Amino acid sequence: MYRFLLTPRWWGINVFAVLAIPFCIFMGSWQLSRFEARVDTHQQQEVRAADAKAAAARPLDSLLPVDTVTSGRQAGARGHYDTDHQLLVPGRTLEDKQGKRQGFYVLTLLRTDHGKALPVVRGWLPGDPGNKADAAKVPAPPKGEVSVTGALQASENQSSTGVHADGGLPPGQLGMISAASLVNIVPYDVYDAWITLTDTQAPLRAVPPAAAQGTGLDLKAFQNLGYTGEWFVFAGFVVFMWFRLFRREAEAARDAALGIVPADEAPGTPAAAEPDADARAADESAPVPRV
Incomplete structure (x- = not known):
């Protein structure tokens, strides 16, 4: 069977x-x-x-390059802020007691004692950086030599949350925080990393560090x-x-x-083969024997 x-x-x-x-x-x-x-x-x-x-x-240099182990670690650096290249990063969301609100990061480059510049996110503000009233709320960075401490973050890429990688932003705005996006904006080398400050100036709000990618x-x-x-x-x-x-x-x-x-x-x-047309015609034309 x-x-x-x-x-x-x-x-x-x-x-x-x-x-x-x-x-x-x-x-x-x-x-x-x-x-x-x-x-x-x-x-x-x-x-x-x-x-x-x-x-x-x-120290910042002891935590580089940024990986899953050093991402989020507290890093310290010394230098002075480049007030001529302060940038606003639009389309960034921050969650608080009022829920998720749309706003922007305030990013200032810190010229360190080693010559390279460190992108520092000094904080977050609600609103639209293209609005003059919202942009006017940004406090000026401290002058002179400063020491900064913040959570270390890897450079963003096109798959990072909130990035604006299509370009077309007005001067003074930055869509993606990375050394590659800053290379054509500033005339000096930039660290392939950035930090978000723990202590911020009012009315700025601290930006929590993001989890390492992956x-x-x-x-x-x-x-x-x-x-x-x-x-x-x-x-x-x-x-x-x-x-x-x-x-x-x-x-x-x-x-x-x-x-x-x-x-x-x-x-x-396999099914049995049927007789073809010629065979059927021969059978039909065959004489019937008489009894």
Whole structure:
């Protein structure tokens, strides 16, 4: 009754199922491991962020380059603010007791004692930097040599939250905080990092540090979890379809063996060839014997 399993058609079905099921399980397990890794790094980053708030500030150069370990750490630097190149970063959201509000960052470049400039986000203000009344609320940076302390952040890129990478901003505004976007604005070298100050001048509000890229439970992390479910569903679907085809052909073979259906109508059995037109015509024209 199960001889149909030895047909070429079923050899192909069986080979496909044997290869597809382990492949789907492997891909589902791999996607699940990526989601678990993102959860672990998210938890580690939360611990590091809590430790960074309590830890003493370290010199900026000792924390570079910025990675998942040094991101959010308190960094200190000395120098003087370049008041000629103060920039406003539009389209930045800050959450407070009134909910999420749209505003802008106030970024001033600190010319350090080492010659390079450090982008410093001195704080956040609500409103639109293109509005003269909102821009007039920005306090002037301190004069002379200053010491600054803030949370270290990696340079932003096009996938960072809130960036304006399309260009077209008016003079005095910056869409993305990075050394690459500042290279054509200032005539000196810039650190490939920036800090957000812990203590700000009124009416500026401190900008909380963002989690290092690739460590948060963002949409991409939950996409990995969704792909995990999809691959396991695919594996189950292959098993279901194989069993369904097997049961249908086994029942048909059993019915043929019991004579319920003709054997030539059972699945996998070629139908008997019908006589062609010439043969039928010859049969019809043949003389009928007289009795």
